[in-house]
Amino acid sequence: MAPDFGEGWISSPIERWIALLLKSGILFWLGGVIAWLYHTGKNWAFVWHGLTSNIKPIEILLLIFILLMVLAMIAGILKRFDRVVIRFLEGYYWSGWRAKLLKSLQNWQIARIEARFQTLALKYHKGLPPLTPKEQAEYARLDWQRMLIPSEEAQRMPTRLGNLLRALELRPQEKYGLDIFVCWPRLWLVLPDNVKKEIIIARDNLDTTARIWMWGLLFLVWTPITAWVIPISIIVMFLAYHWMLQAASTYGQLIESSFDLYRAELYQALRWPLPNNPAEERKQSEQLTAYLWRGSDSDKPEFRA
Numbered sequence: 001m002a003p004d005f006g007e008g009w010i011s012s013p014i015e016r017w018i019a020l021l022l023k024s025g026i027l028f029w030l031g032g033v034i035a036w037l038y039h040t041g042k043n044w045a046f047v048w049h050g051l052t053s054n055i056k057p058i059e060i061l062l063l064i065f066i067l068l069m070v071l072a073m074i075a076g077i078l079k080r081f082d083r084v085v086i087r088f089l090e091g092y093y094w095s096g097w098r099a100k101l102l103k104s105l106q107n108w109q110i111a112r113i114e115a116r117f118q119t120l121a122l123k124y125h126k127g128l129p130p131l132t133p134k135e136q137a138e139y140a141r142l143d144w145q146r147m148l149i150p151s152e153e154a155q156r157m158p159t160r161l162g163n164l165l166r167a168l169e170l171r172p173q174e175k176y177g178l179d180i181f182v183c184w185p186r187l188w189l190v191l192p193d194n195v196k197k198e199i200i201i202a203r204d205n206l207d208t209t210a211r212i213w214m215w216g217l218l219f220l221v222w223t224p225i226t227a228w229v230i231p232i233s234i235i236v237m238f239l240a241y242h243w244m245l246q247a248a249s250t251y252g253q254l255i256e257s258s259f260d261l262y263r264a265e266l267y268q269a270l271r272w273p274l275p276n277n278p279a280e281e282r283k284q285s286e287q288l289t290a291y292l293w294r295g296s297d298s299d300k301p302e303f304r305a
Contacts, residue, residue, distance in 0.1 A: 023211040025075050028219055031232070035225045078214060082207040083212050090162035102158035105271065110149055110156075110163075117142040148249065161245060168252030172259040177285035182293050183253065183266065190265040191258055199258070202251040208246050213240035 073102055086257070087093065087147050094102060120139040131139060148157050148164045156168065157163050172178045216236030222229040263285075267274050274283030290296075 001268065023075075023208045025078070025215055029071065029213045031219060031229065032139060032225075035222045035229055038226055058274070064130050064271065079207075079211060080246060081214065082210045085210040086161075086206065086244075087211070089159060089213070089244065090165060091158035092162070094158050099158045103156065106158060106163060107153065108161065113142055113149070114144055117146060133227050137150070146291035161241070161248060165248055165252055168249075168256055171245060171256045173262075176259065176263060177262065177282040179289045179293075180255070180259075182289050184213070186270070186292065187258060187262060187266045190269050191262055194259060195254075199254050202247065202254050206244065206247040209240050213237050216240055226290075283301060 056094040091099065091102065117139070120131065120135055121143065123129070123135070124139060148167050149173075150163060150170060155166060169180050170300050172180050172183070172221050191199075197273065213236075216233050219229055264274060266272075267288070270288070270292075272291075273284065276282045
């Protein structure tokens, strides 16, 4: 099954409008008003008449403007928590028995994936009997899932999102010896503008899903008014997390692809010798990472701890 390199989960004008309504919090406030009307038994006409009966039109426009400014300010404040939400859902803030339980569930699922993949791989390489079309599709899907899981158990996170992003973060180092946290800020500066644009779009889609998840969680504040907001909140958070997995996959793959295609530009910009083969590249890339992190006074590239 081929991966999707689109713009994450947002792929049509309708979905863009839905995303705008969700991430801006408009549906959050609208849902709160509907919950209040439902709880009090009032209707829109009654509320509108009560608000506008003794107010001039210019005052209504001013009130709407102030309200929109307040809503925009609140949305802007919450936007600053996008990365906090993502790191929380990755599992960085989990500890104690919760983290152990989630890691155990993740390891159990990973073990099932690995066991089934090895069974199909053995059958695939022996070829007797050959894989059925359904098994071939499953084999490709499992192989892709394994690429989104850290190979070492110690590197795994408590959540699926955490494992996905951690696996993609480790790929440049596993393939080339380039540490992503050290090399990515430098590589970013030599990327073409069109590549940067695609990565920025992918990152914005990831942040958007995090904000939608956060608005879904905040929707629970209307619970004292009416209980039907609870299932709505759960559904929004579930869908947002699913969209987040798709957006994170696209974002991570674009970063990995940037290392695949443009790492030579990084070597050249740093006046670092280009490797002649993969084995030599891994050694030189590890030296390059150490050089960027620690610096060097040597007359030739070499690693010194």
